[in-house]
Amino acid sequence: AQSVAQPEDQVNVAEGNPLTVKCTYSVSGNPYLFWYVQYPNRGLQFLLKYITGDNLVKGSYGFEAEFNKSQTSFHLKKPSALVSDSALYFCAVRARRYNFNKFYFGSGTKLNVKP
């Protein structure tokens, strides 16, 4: 079965410090992995994705993610957090279901960046 786990409901970090939001996955076949961010009462904004190639993926707003096949992880990182990064973050894996590719979302991690 395809699944994504975000083990932390909430992550707290001080502004200027590095941040990590964790994601692990379970999927048969090649994993196509995505990160989205959601601000209150807004839709999901695409941050970055891993399809193939370099394990370190760079995305929008200074975020990056590291694909680790042996640990089946795809953690989101940023070297220096901003208060404006405070939001809900979703990891997703795209996997084959019947004749279509479906997104499986993690449960979400609320990131709080304190001044």
Place this chain on the structure above:
Amino acid sequence: DTEVTQTPKHLVMGMTNKKSLKCEQHMGHRAMYWYKQKAKKPPELMFVYSYEKLSINESVPSRFSPECPNSSLLNLHLHALQPEDSALYLCASSPGLAGGTDTQYFGPGTRLTVL
């Protein structure tokens, strides 16, 4: 331009009303999606249209009726809803590429309240 637009932003309806949600994209995407999202939860897939044909219906109650009039438009017709249907309804689109590497782009959502 990666914009998906949704109208209305907010909708309040009674259980006997009929209303419609509208979604539009002009990115030439051939796959469009409806999701339902409860507060602080991940989006739940409802329907997928691929090349204007309904590809997936995730066992959604018949009081929700999707329609895809053309490749740029997606509607969700609502009738006889229940209070538990109150949620943020998100529309998304993706290019419709084979192989699972599609990125989905989300609209801002319609906040629906059923009284």
